[in-house]
Amino acid sequence: MATPRKTSLLLGLVALSLLSIASAEIFFEERFDDGWENRWVKSDWKKDEKMAGDWNHTSGKWNGDPNDKGIQTTEDYRFYAISAEFPEFNNKDKTLVFQFSVKHEQKLDCGGGYMKLLSGKVDQKNFGGETPYSIMFGPDICGYSTKKVHAIFTRNGKNHLIKKDVPCETDQLTHVYTLIVRPDATYSILIDNNEKQSGSLYTDWDILPPKTIKDPEAKKPEDWDDKEYIPDPEDKKPEGYDDIPKEIPDADAKKPEDWDDEEDGEWTAPTIPNPEYKGPWKPKQIKNPNYKGKWKAPMIDNPDFKDDPDIYVYPNLKYVATELWQVKSGTLFDNILVCDDPEYAKKFAEETWEKLKDAEKAAFDELEKKREEEERKEDPVDSDDEKEDDADAGTDSDAEKNAEADIEDVDDDAHDEL
Template sequence: MRRVLALAACASATVYFEETFDSGIGERWQTSEWKDPMGAWVWTSGEWYTNEAKAKGMQASEDMRFHAISAKLDAPASTVDKELVVQFTVKHEKKDYAFCGGGYIKLLPGEVDPKAFGGDTPYAIMFGPDLCGYDISRIHVIFENKGENLLKSDEIKLDYSDKDEFTHLYTLHLKPDGSYEVFFDQKSKASGKLEDDWAFPSKEIKDPAISKPSDWVDTKRIPDPAAVKPEGYDDIPAEIPDPEAEQPEDWDAEEDGEWEPPMIDNPDYKGEWKAPMIDNPDYKGEWVHPMIPNADYAPDTYAKYPDLTTLGFELWTVNAGSIFDNILVTDDKAYADKMAADTWAIIKEGEKEAKDAWKKANKDDDDDDDADVDDDEEEEEEEELKDEL
C-alpha cells in the first residue's frame, strides 16, 4: 500500500512511505547482493497469528545469514523544518531465552544502489530493537553527523516483559525544534533534546587555551604538620601473651618444653602512627575548567536531513523468523497512531493464545512428554536469567 498524500485519516499528513504487505513483498522491494550467500526474505504471517491477512509481513527466513532489502520512498522525506515519524512492527517469532538478532530499519539519503546495499552503505537514521538473550535488550536510535554515526548516550532499555516473541510496534518521532520521542507499543520510552542525548557538538567546550595552574592546590585536608608522635608510641607491641591463659595441668616441661601462653591482639596497640588530618590552609577548591562557546555548535543542523530517499533492513540474523510489517514514514504522528490502530492493535490481540494453540496442534503424540519437559526446562532457564538480571 502506498500513498504520497494521505487524506482519509489526516488531511494534512504527508506519507512518504507506507507498506502493510497486503499482497506480497512486491517489486518496490529489492534484495541486496552485498554478501554471498544472502538470506532469503519471504512473505508470510508466520506459524501462528489471529488475523492471517493483517499479520502477513516480510520475514528474514534463514539462520546465520545477512539479510538486506531496501525500497525507494514514494517521495523524498526531510527533517528540515518538518516533523518525521518512522514506525514499523517486528515479530521475533523464533525468540527464546537464547535469541539473538537485530530488528532495526535504516533511512538513507541520496542515490542508493539496492544491489550493493549493506553494512557499509551510509545511512542517516537507524532505528529499532537490538536483542540478544536477556542481557542485551534495547532500542537503537543512531544519527549520522558529519560522517560519524552517533549512538544515544543512554541506552533505551526494554523491560523484561517486553522481550518476547510477539508483535511489537516501534515509533520514532523527530520534531523541527530538535526534540525527539521514542515509543514502544505506543508507550513513551525516551524523549528530550537531540543535543542533550547524542554526542552532537555541545553549546560550550572547555577552553583549550587554559590548563589548571601548576600551583593550584585542590587537596582539601592534609596531615597536621605540627603533630608529633607521642613518646613510647612505637614501644607498644601489636600482640601480647594472653594474661588469662594457664598452663595445662598435664604439661610436661621436659617433653613439651617451656610453656608459653598463646599470643592475643594487644588492646592497647593503636596501629601505625599517623598525624591527624586538618583543613589545608592553602586549599583553593576544585578547579573548574573555563568554558567557551563551541564554534561547531549548530543545533539547527542536528539530525536535519533534506533528502531521505530510501529505507531498508540490513541485518545479521543468528535466528530466523523475524517478521517486519506496517512500515510507515510520515510527517504526522496522528496518522501513525491511526495506522497503528488499523494494523498492530488488531494483530497483537490474542497472539499468545494463537501461539499456544499452534504449539499444541503441532506436537506429535509420542513427543508430548518430551516437549513438555523441554518447555519446562526452557521456562526454568528463562527465570534463572531473569533473576540474574
C-alpha cells in the same frame, strides 16, 4: 449530561484531530498486503557466497490476525537484505516519523531488528551492510549486556550513535518502534506508542562539536582548597595507644602432652588477634571550613563549533531497507511507515498493533502451554523427586549459571567488536 457548548467544543476538537490526521503527508506505508513483492527488491548481497537468506511472507507462528502478514527471516546463519523505493523527499521544515513493528519469534539471543532510511541513488540488487545509509533505527539484542534501541544518524560519511541508553523489548511478541525528528532538532523514541527517550540532536549525538568546552588555559588557583574533610587538630592520640600489641598469646592454649622441650624447644603459646588493638591511630575527620568545592575549569565558547540549523535535515530520502545477519532466524517486520505526523503514526500503531496485541499474546500463551505439555509427556518426571534432585544439585546449578554467564560475556564481546 454535557451542555450544548461542551458538546460543540468536543466535536470541534475531534474534527480538528481528524483534519490533522487527514493532512498528514505519507511518504511510505507498507502493510505487506497483496502485491508487496512489486514494491520490494531482494538484494543479491552474499548470494555468491551462498550466505543469502530468503524472506517468507507470513503472519508468524502466533499472531492477532492470520491475515496480518509481514516478512520474516527463514534460515539460520544467513545474511538478509531487502529494500523499497519511495518518491524522494526533503524533510526540511518537516517532522520526520520513522516507524515499524518487529517480532523475534526465535527468542533472539544475539541479533538486530533495525531498519534504515537511505538517500540518493542506491543499487537495490546489491544493497548490503556496506551500503551508506542516512538513518538506522531499531532494537539490537546480544546476551545480557546489549538490549538497546539503536538510533544512528549519518553526517559527512560518519555514523553518529545516540549517547543515551534506550532499552528495547526482549520477548517474542510484536512491538512497535517509532523515531520522531522535529525541525527544532528535538527527537523522541517511542516503543508501543510510549515515549522512552527524548532530547536534542545537539546534545544526545556528537553530530556537531559541543557549543561550549572547558577553558584549556584555566588553572586551579594555588589557594584553592578542595579537601572536603581534614584531620581534627583538637583530636589527640590517647596515652599508651602505641603500646597495645596487634596480637597476644592465646590464654586458652595448652602445651601439648607430647611436647619435648629438649627436642622441640621451649613451648610458647600461639598468638591470636588482640581484640583491644584498633590499628594505627588516626585523628578523626572534620568538615574543612576552607573547603571551596571541587574545582572545575570554566566553560567557554568552543571555537570549533559552527551551528548547523539543518542538523536534522536529510534532503534526498528515497529508500527504506533492512539488512541483517541472523544466527537464529525468525525476525518478522511489518507495518512500516515514513510520514510527517506523529499523531498519524500513533493512530497507525493503534490500528495495526494495539487492537491485535491481546489476541497475539493469547495465541502465544496457548502455544507455550501446548509445548510444555508435550515436553512433560515426552519426559515425565515425578515433581517431588525433581525438587529433591534440584535441592541436592544446588551447588552444581549455581556453577552452571556462572559458566553460562561467562559464555554470554564472550558472546557480548564478539558482538561489540562487530
